[in-house]
Amino acid sequence: MKKLKNKNILIGITGSIAAYKACDIIRIIRKAGGNVQAIMTHSAKQFIGKSTIAALTNNPVIDSIFEDDPKPGLEHINLAFDIDMVLILPATANIIAKAANGIADDSLSLALSICEQPTIFCPAMNYKMWRNKANLDAVEKLRKRGKIIVDPEDGFLASLHEGKGRLANTQRILNNIQSVFDIKLPLKNKNIVITAGPTQEPIDGVRYISNRSSGKMGFAIAETAHNLGANVTLIAGPNNLKDIPGITMIHINTASDMLEAVSEKLDSDYIVMNAAVADYRPKNINPSKIKKHEAKLNIELEPTVDILDYIKDKTKACIIGFALEMENLEENALDKMNRKKLDFIVLNTANNINQGFDVDTNQVTIFSSSGKKIKSDIDTKERIARFMWNEIID
Ligand SMILES: Cc1cc2nc3c(=O)[nH]c(=O)nc-3n(C[C@H](O)[C@H](O)[C@H](O)COP(=O)(O)O)c2cc1C
Structure with a gap:
C-alpha cells in the first residue's frame, strides 16, 4: 500500500446498502498515508451518517452544490485539480x-463531469438492476472512456436474492486503486523528436507563405511522450503555445531550418513528423518590403526538401508521419506511408470543424506498415496523443 502515501483520493458515496463498506476503504487508504475527501449523494446519507464519513476522512463532507453559506471560489472546480484519483x-x-451521460445535477455527478483523473466505479446493486440493459450500456460507455469498473460479484444480496450485484471484495477494490498508482513509463529512456506547427517561407522582409497549423497536436504528442517517460525534443514552427517544461524546445521558422534541426536528431528512437512543413517556398526572397506595383506580382516558387524523404534511409528510428488529407483519404495516406518508408502514418482531415487545424479536438486513423488500421473517436488532442502512443508502443 506504499503507493498511496500522500495521494489525494476523492471518494464518492452513493445510495446503496453497501455504503457502509466505504468506511473500511477510507480507513485503509488513510492508514496507508493517503488523504481522502468525500462527496456523499443525498441518498447516500439515508444509508450512512455524514458525521461518520467526516470523522473517518478527517475532512468536511461535500454534499451539496449550493451551500447555505457559500464559500468564496469555485469549490467543485478546485477539487478537480487537487486530487489524484476518484473512487x-x-x-x-x-x-x-x-456519469455515462454527462449529467451534472448534484455534487458528485458534477465532480465526475469535471474530473479527468483516473476514476474507479465499484457498482453495488440488485442483480436485476445490474443486468438491466440500460445499466450494462452505461457501464460499457464508461469502460470505453477509460474508466475502471470493478465488476460486482455473485452471491447473496441484501434482498436475500442470489445473483451478480454485490460490491466487489475489499482486496479487489484495493488492488484496482493500487494499479492506478502503479505508473508505467513505457517510453522511459527513449529519445523522441517531434515536429509541430507550420513553417513560414519568406517572400520579402515582412511577408511569408504559411498554413493554418497551430501546433496543438504536435505539442500534445510531445507532452504525452514526456509523461510516458521519454526524453523529448520538440521542433516547433511559429506558434502561440507555451513551451512545455521538461522538454527540449527548438524554435524554427522555415522548412530548411526544420530539416537542419531534424537532421541533428537522426539517432533518436522515434521521429514523429507532425509539422505542416511548406512544400514550396519563394525562389527569390526580396530582402526589403516589395512595393505595391500596378502590374501583377508573380512569385516563383520552388519545392522545399521533403524531410521524410531525406531522412528515411539515414535513421534507424521508428518514423511516424502525419497525412492531412481532404480527399481519397486512406489511399493518399497509405501511398505516403509506402513511398516514404514510414513505420506508421496518422491520417487526419481538415474536412470537419472539430478536426485538423487550429482546433482542440481531432480524429485520426493510424495505419502501420505491418498492415494494422485503427480509428479513434473525435476527442481532445491530448487524448488522441495518448491513443496514438498506445498504438505505437503496442
Ligand atoms: C433500501 C434501499 C436500498 C438501495 N440499494 C441500492 C443499491 O444497492 N444499488 C443501487 O444502484 N440503488 C439502490 N437503491 C436505489 C438508490 O438509492 C436510488 O436509485 C437513488 O436515487 C440513488 O441515488 P444516488 O445515485 O444519487 O445515490 C436502494 C434504495 C433503497 C430504498
Whole structure:
C-alpha cells in the first residue's frame, strides 16, 4: 500500500446498502498515508451518517452544490485539480447512468463531469438492476472512456436474492486503486523528436507563405511522450503555445531550418513528423518590403526538401508521419506511408470543424506498415496523443 502515501483520493458515496463498506476503504487508504475527501449523494446519507464519513476522512463532507453559506471560489472546480484519483464506492445504477451521460445535477455527478483523473466505479446493486440493459450500456460507455469498473460479484444480496450485484471484495477494490498508482513509463529512456506547427517561407522582409497549423497536436504528442517517460525534443514552427517544461524546445521558422534541426536528431528512437512543413517556398526572397506595383506580382516558387524523404534511409528510428488529407483519404495516406518508408502514418482531415487545424479536438486513423488500421473517436488532442502512443508502443 506504499503507493498511496500522500495521494489525494476523492471518494464518492452513493445510495446503496453497501455504503457502509466505504468506511473500511477510507480507513485503509488513510492508514496507508493517503488523504481522502468525500462527496456523499443525498441518498447516500439515508444509508450512512455524514458525521461518520467526516470523522473517518478527517475532512468536511461535500454534499451539496449550493451551500447555505457559500464559500468564496469555485469549490467543485478546485477539487478537480487537487486530487489524484476518484473512487465511486458504492456506485449505484443511478450514478453510473449519470456519469455515462454527462449529467451534472448534484455534487458528485458534477465532480465526475469535471474530473479527468483516473476514476474507479465499484457498482453495488440488485442483480436485476445490474443486468438491466440500460445499466450494462452505461457501464460499457464508461469502460470505453477509460474508466475502471470493478465488476460486482455473485452471491447473496441484501434482498436475500442470489445473483451478480454485490460490491466487489475489499482486496479487489484495493488492488484496482493500487494499479492506478502503479505508473508505467513505457517510453522511459527513449529519445523522441517531434515536429509541430507550420513553417513560414519568406517572400520579402515582412511577408511569408504559411498554413493554418497551430501546433496543438504536435505539442500534445510531445507532452504525452514526456509523461510516458521519454526524453523529448520538440521542433516547433511559429506558434502561440507555451513551451512545455521538461522538454527540449527548438524554435524554427522555415522548412530548411526544420530539416537542419531534424537532421541533428537522426539517432533518436522515434521521429514523429507532425509539422505542416511548406512544400514550396519563394525562389527569390526580396530582402526589403516589395512595393505595391500596378502590374501583377508573380512569385516563383520552388519545392522545399521533403524531410521524410531525406531522412528515411539515414535513421534507424521508428518514423511516424502525419497525412492531412481532404480527399481519397486512406489511399493518399497509405501511398505516403509506402513511398516514404514510414513505420506508421496518422491520417487526419481538415474536412470537419472539430478536426485538423487550429482546433482542440481531432480524429485520426493510424495505419502501420505491418498492415494494422485503427480509428479513434473525435476527442481532445491530448487524448488522441495518448491513443496514438498506445498504438505505437503496442
Ligand atoms: C433500501 C434501499 C436500498 C438501495 N440499494 C441500492 C443499491 O444497492 N444499488 C443501487 O444502484 N440503488 C439502490 N437503491 C436505489 C438508490 O438509492 C436510488 O436509485 C437513488 O436515487 C440513488 O441515488 P444516488 O445515485 O444519487 O445515490 C436502494 C434504495 C433503497 C430504498
